[in-house]
Amino acid sequence: MKRLMNLRPSKATAFFLGVLPFLIIGVFYIVASDLRLAENPNDKLLPSLSSFAEAVDRMALTPSKRTGELLFVNDTSASLQRLGLGVLISAVLALLIGIPLGFIPFVRAGLSPFVAALSMVPPMAILPILFIVFGMGELAKVALIVIGVTPLLVRDLQQRVSEIPAEQLIKAQTLGGSSWTIVLRVVLPQIMPRLFDSVRITLGTAWIFLISAEAIAATEGLGYRIFLVRRYMAMDVILPYVAWITFLAFMIDYLLKKSTQKLFPWYSGAKEKE
Amino acid sequence: MSLITIKNLWKEYGDNVVLEKLTLNIEKGEFCTLVGPSGCGKTTFLKMLLGQERPTRGTFLLDGEIFPDEPSIERGIVFQRYSVFENLTVFGNVMLAMELKESKFLGRLFGAKKAQAKKDALEILEAVGLGSSVNKYPSELSGGMQQRLSIAQSLVNKPKILLLDEPFGALDPGIRADMHALILDLWKKHNLTVVMVTHDLHESFYLGSRLLVFDKVREDVHAPNRYGAKITYDIPIGDGETIMTKLHQTIEKGEK
Numbered sequence: 436m437k438r439l440m441n442l443r444p445s446k447a448t449a450f451f452l453g454v455l456p457f458l459i460i461g462v463f464y465i466v467a468s469d470l471r472l473a474e475n476p477n478d479k480l481l482p483s484l485s486s487f488a489e490a491v492d493r494m495a496l497t498p499s500k501r502t503g504e505l506l507f508v509n510d511t512s513a514s515l516q517r518l519g520l521g522v523l524i525s526a527v528l529a530l531l532i533g534i535p536l537g538f539i540p541f542v543r544a545g546l547s548p549f550v551a552a553l554s555m556v557p558p559m560a561i562l563p564i565l566f567i568v569f570g571m572g573e574l575a576k577v578a579l580i581v582i583g584v585t586p587l588l589v590r591d592l593q594q595r596v597s598e599i600p601a602e603q604l605i606k607a608q609t610l611g612g613s614s615w616t617i618v619l620r621v622v623l624p625q626i627m628p629r630l631f632d633s634v635r636i637t638l639g640t641a642w643i644f645l646i647s648a649e650a651i652a653a654t655e656g657l658g659y660r661i662f663l664v665r666r667y668m669a670m671d672v673i674l675p676y677v678a679w680i681t682f683l684a685f686m687i688d689y690l691l692k693k694s695t696q697k698l699f700p701w702y703s704g705a706k707e708k709e
Numbered sequence: 710m711s712l713i714t715i716k717n718l719w720k721e722y723g724d725n726v727v728l729e730k731l732t733l734n735i736e737k738g739e740f741c742t743l744v745g746p747s748g749c750g751k752t753t754f755l756k757m758l759l760g761q762e763r764p765t766r767g768t769f770l771l772d773g774e775i776f777p778d779e780p781s782i783e784r785g786i787v788f789q790r791y792s793v794f795e796n797l798t799v800f801g802n803v804m805l806a807m808e809l810k811e812s813k814f815l816g817r818l819f820g821a822k823k824a825q826a827k828k829d830a831l832e833i834l835e836a837v838g839l840g841s842s843v844n845k846y847p848s849e850l851s852g853g854m855q856q857r858l859s860i861a862q863s864l865v866n867k868p869k870i871l872l873l874d875e876p877f878g879a880l881d882p883g884i885r886a887d888m889h890a891l892i893l894d895l896w897k898k899h900n901l902t903v904v905m906v907t908h909d910l911h912e913s914f915y916l917g918s919r920l921l922v923f924d925k926v927r928e929d930v931h932a933p934n935r936y937g938a939k940i941t942y943d944i945p946i947g948d949g950e951t952i953m954t955k956l957h958q959t960i961e962k963g964e965k
Binding site: 610 | 780781784794796815816859866
């Protein structure tokens with residue numbers, strides 16, 4: 436018998452093992468839900484699958500009586516817009532700040548301690564300030580994402596820029612590049628796929644800030660809906676919403692990964708060698 | 710006038726003397742190989758030629774003028790690692806060389822200039838044997854091919870000196886022999902001036918037209934950094950058998 440650490444599952448076994456936890460959770464839920472509902476048909480904590488179907492139908496397929504809109508579609512598009520805008524602004528800011536910070540010693544000397552200190556400020560603690568300054572509108576919510584995510588991206592990009600091998604930067608200088616053209620032709624193109632990578636990692640954080648901001652002040656949005664229906668203990672709405680948010684997060688991550696491969700075909704090969 | 714003029718050159722880091730009292734001229738068209746034990750300052754010397762380091766004191770002239778104290782277009786370099794840009798294809802790497810040289814704002818060329826650069830790029834790639842891999846990315850190339858590309862990238866801008874920092878150290882022996890043939894061929898055809906650091910003695914004799922040996926002459930066991938390295942042997946290398954006789958003569962002279 437080989438050591439456990441040397442045993443490798445076949446493809447089919449690996450797939451089965453991967454699906455197994457989902458199946459266990461699913462079965463466990465159905466059994467637990469049935470048990471609770473048998474005891475008390477009005478139990479709200481673990482709704483049956485049929486009440487999920489009803490809730491999805493009510494939220495996603497039937498127009499709201501009050502506004503005539505599909506609440507679920509509204510919520511999703513509002514949240515995705517905030518998230519997309521927040522992350523996009525953060526990414527642009529990260530490039531504008533992170534590259535000079537990693538590349539120009541004078542900028543690093545001047546700004547590095549400041550950025551390090553700034554990134555220690557807990558964004559949720561300044562959320563009230565954002566609401567006071569930007570009002571309760573869209574701006575405050577987007578601003579929270581930007582404030583929460585930008586420092587993480589900046590520090591990561593700064594690190595990545597300073598990891599570009601000195602050999603490459605010297606070579607570029609011997610080819611006649613100036614600081615500016617080297618940023619444009621060497622640093623920026625090499626850093627772009629790494630920006631995509633760090634956006635993927637920080638997306639989880641961005642979701643946290645989005646849902647928190649929506650929970651506190653919003654009139655639509657996925658986070659808003661979850662916190663609204665919490666008052667009625669409407670698990671039949673909350674759980675599908677959570678599943679949907681998880682799915683969205685997964686899809687965004689997947690799309691970013693795919694577009695990194697598509698846009699920067701050299702990147703995976705270069706990474707393997709390191 | 711010599712291409713490189715060095716007189717009484719010292720390099721120190723604080724109390725640590727790396728090179729002392731170096732005097733040497735390098736003429737246009739020479740192929741100098743630098744050898745010596747590790748820590749003897751040959752890499753520091755190359756870095757000074759490159760502009761990465763400055764001499765502490767002494768005369769250090771390129772074409773009669775003071776060396777620019779940062780890497781510049783007069784000097785081409787091929788490193789052992791990270792010598793090409795991985796985000797660009799083989800063709801893109803060579804184009805980048807000309808684009809960085811010619812275009813000061815966008816770092817890109819357009820129109821007739823681009824067409825000309827394209828022609829030059831393909832020509833040099835053909836010359837280094839990469840004519841059939843122009844659209845590949847560096848990660849798809851072998852180590853030897855990457856070094857070919859790095860050489861092409863430097864040569865296309867026609868530097869006054871080509872500096873080689875152990876460029877073939879990481880290659881297999883067979884491929885290394887191919888690279889030797891290539892660099893000698895390019896050296897003769899383009900009348901290059903080459904300064905190469907290597908730790909392979911065979912390579913240094915085979916390639917160089919002049920061999921410079923760096924070593925410490927004086928040693929103080931209580932203060933190993935008190936004395937720096939000097940050029941202990943400066944051996945002109947001719948063809949074939951004359952090499953060994955000259956070598957013996959020089960060594961004997963050195964021993965006396």
